[in-house]
Amino acid sequence: MAALLEYLPLILFFAVYKFVDIYWATGVLIIASIIQLGFYYLQSGHIATRHWVFFVIALVLGGMTVLFQNEHFIMWKATVIYALLALSLLISRYIFNKNLVEKTLLGLLNTVNEKENGRGSQLEITIPESICEQLNMMWMVFLAFISVLNLYVAYNFSLDTWVNFKVFGLMGITFLAILATMVRIYKYLPDEK
Incomplete structure (x- = not known):
């Protein structure tokens, strides 16, 4: 279960990219990452630094991808x-x-x-x-x-x-x-x- 949760944003990114496009896939990646952080918090009461760092990178670069369509x-x-x-x-x-x-x-x-x-x-x-x-x-x-x-x-x-x-x-x-x-x-x- 933990391994699936760890890779869920990546799996969803890949699936949405294959069926729609890179911009929708990137948006789904960001949303899945937010859900992932929420699950980690509910599970243990805190979120590890590495998860925050990965999320911020995904949010910034993913947000720029969607915003600038690049x-x-x-x-x-x-x-x-x-x-x-x-x-x-x-x-x-x-x-x-x-x-x-x-x-x-x-x-x-x-x-x-x-x-x-x-x-x-x-x-x-x-x-x-x-x-x-x-x-x-x-x-x-x-x-x-x-x-x-x-x-x-x-x-x-x-x-x-x-x-x-x-x-x-x-x-x-x-x-x-x-x-x-x-x-x-x-x-x-x-x-x-």
Whole structure:
């Protein structure tokens, strides 16, 4: 259910684009994002910062797309989001001396452990700092690459190709990066009991 909610605006964007056009799809994306924020708030009593940031980007660039009837604004959305994520990893690592990939990864692993073994269960996992540094760098480069690749596809291919790339290509490439991360840390995960 959570995964469906996370991707609902994107799914609706794709469906409306295929049946109507990019401007209606962009409007639906904005409305679905508002509904998504409302659901997150009702579910947990707060809305995570990343959801606010993604919504504001969708609202501003989507609003400009609809207002000016120019699809190039919405095409920039993925580039802005991926560039901000890459910049966040860079700044947090080299200015604040924090590895956000390590923090996120261990947080996810602990959440999985709690769901499988009950609350209070602590996952005994240590990933060498050098591996975490490599992963942080890999994700910085990956996110920067994706932000540039999105613009390349947007300006060198048809609107249909870009929409398909945004929905399926970006998701597929991100899945491969997650898979590479899991392969890299697999030997450091504890054995199943």
